[in-house]
Amino acid sequence: MWIVSERVRSADLRKEERVVHQAVGRPEHDYQRLSCSDGPDDGIHVPGQRLCVRGDHVLGEGQRWCTDCFPEKQGT
Numbered sequence: 275m276w277i278v279s280e281r282v283r284s285a286d287l288r289k290e291e292r293v294v295h296q297a298v299g300r301p302e303h304d305y306q307r308l309s310c311s312d313g314p315d316d317g318i319h320v321p322g323q324r325l326c327v328r329g330d331h332v333l334g335e336g337q338r339w340c341t342d343c344f345p346e347k348q349g350t
């Protein structure tokens with residue numbers, strides 16, 4: 275599957291926190307649609323690198339799975 279990480283504001287400003295989404299399709303017009311996107315205009319603008327990973331991919335420090343894209347990964 276393809277994943278894209280989105281930088282989000284963390285409670286601790288010294289730390290970088292990233293939410294990992296599942297990418298849907300190819301980026302178009304600098305937008306990457308996500309599994310949790312609401313409509314055609316929703317997504318990440320100019321996303322970072324897309325990564326192709328396996329289903330048992332383990333996230334690095336400061337990363338967490340998007341609760342909407344990966345409900346099955348919550349609580350793990």
Ligand SMILES: [Zn+2]
Pocket residue numbers: 294295296308309310311340341342343344
């Ligand atoms: Zn998501």
